[in-house]
Amino acid sequence: MPSGPAAHADPARAEVGLNAVIISVDGTTPKLLTVERQPHEDGLPSGHLDDTVDRTLEQGVRRLVGRETGLPVRYFEQLYTFGDRNRVPGGRSLAVAYLALVRHQGVQGEANPSWRSCYELFPWEDWRDGPPAALEGSVVPALERWLACAQPGELSTRQERAELTFGLGHARWDPVRVLDRYELLYELRLVGEAAPVDGGPGPGLGLPLSLDHRRIAAAALERLRGKLAYRPVVFEVLPETFSLSRLQQVVEALAGQVLHKQNFRRLVGSANLVEPTGEWDQRTGGRPAELYRFRREVLRERPAPGLGLRRLGGP
């Protein structure tokens, strides 16, 4: 914020870019929206702040998402502002990134928007069917090479970092540390945006995006997973009514982890975030499930009590 009207040397007016990481859950798959930025190169929906119409940053993002996707966004949250001069070719571009949550629905438009599984971008993040193949197959060997070529003094530090980041050794996998993991893989040149190292495994892990967009997506997934535990954000990707099993399914999809069913129910119940509707879902294939509704009043009670999952507890 300027100390005065800053009349003199025109201090660095910068273009204000906006990026949106739009996330939804389709069945059991968490998805994010990409657009075609070049032929055969996808990236996040992006645009610029337009001073003539956007009163706030969030309104700018809202306009941008509307234009590129037409999706009705149910939740916005500012993620981070990127301002490195060398971040994009051609000089400074300041970009404010937002996380947006929507209920899943189809999209089409001239920018070729499409839904991508989050785990297409981050194949090592989905532990619902046990340790992901990408971990054992690519990450662990690469980590071992990285440890092998460490300076003697660095070794224990590298080792500890690797174990904590990827939950190896004694450490437990922490679903939230998405960005840490992406950045370590970037250092290891295991993801496509980083130029592959000689003799490294060919194409790189996961689907690359333009520029640093996959990094931004990692930050978004990290933020979302973190928030699941202490803010009621899941409900923004769910329909009006849902069974508790569906709620758990969606949380598991986003967290990339299976949860203990009974304990999940206990927590949801004690958090007082949902109320029964009296209706029942008959299409379960077993005993019908009661349908619940999010008690949206809790959003007014500002310190929203959260889902109760204090730590995303895995099995």
Next chain:
Amino acid sequence: MPSGPAAHADPARAEVGLNAVIISVDGTTPKLLTVERQPHEDGLPSGHLDDTVDRTLEQGVRRLVGRETGLPVRYFEQLYTFGDRNRVPGGRSLAVAYLALVRHQGVQGEANPSWRSCYELFPWEDWRDGPPAALEGSVVPALERWLACAQPGELSTRQERAELTFGLGHARWDPVRVLDRYELLYELRLVGEAAPVDGGPGPGLGLPLSLDHRRIAAAALERLRGKLAYRPVVFEVLPETFSLSRLQQVVEALAGQVLHKQNFRRLVGSANLVEPTGEWDQRTGGRPAELYRFRREVLRERPAPGLGLRRLGGP
């Protein structure tokens, strides 16, 4: 981020402002640095991004802090980007706010920098000597008036929000919810920046700052208190060596809460964040205290294990 070089209609170039909330601890008082922006009006150190010298946003803040205060900053963290068009008089100003931590030392300069107690700005946030006077004296009565004039449907919602935000009724005081509290007080017109309501208490609670700077400071304190629990940030305001009591004192100052001494030690010990130096502080006035040093290696182990205070546990 631009889809192309954006040559055409010059999409909304904005001035990029920078704000810094510089925090340290002086004895048992957490302090933040203000500068004189107008005669008799203090605010946060602010400036603009300078494209010719600042390669990154953080470098811009570093330069700004250096110019206005000369303080050596030990930790930077981006807080939030404010972009409302009507935020400051005279059109859009985009401002990126940063939290900065320094070891305490004197400052002087032409902008009249001075250290202010955080609790001069937020008198209701310091619970170390029991419930703060400002709570009982001003906040609670104002909350009761606010509840009294609620619509019938709103009452329970308002009540729940008031209780959760300020730890009244069954709810416990949560040291982290600094911003929630400030914003509620702003709505109640209890803080000086908001125009006083008719019949409201005169001057408003706490020291006001320019524009929305006190709100930014609240966001900073909230972030810092939150981080105390899971990232080793306290050490950035402490000297190289310190006793465990001093460490606890500083945490208590920032958290605005007294902690159980024995449990604090247990946690610090198990978190493995500090190591004994073998030296002893003789000036304790009692049994000498062993001096410890932060194991700075843990910062390399990226998912920094945190202080162990999973919740800032009060008595």
Next chain:
DNA sequence: CAAACTTATACTCTGGATGAGCATATCCCC
């Protein structure tokens, strides 16, 4: 139609972390 299976829901047990108190050690000051 009954057995087998699937899914939902309820209750119990256990280990660990957290909150709180008691006890001891080592200094200073009088």
Next chain:
DNA sequence: GGGGATATGCTCATCCAGAGTATAAGTTTG
């Protein structure tokens, strides 16, 4: 050397998260 103050070590109760077991209420199948 006793009292006060601070540091440090240990124990106990409580709560909660993780994990297991049991029951209810449907669908599918022989």
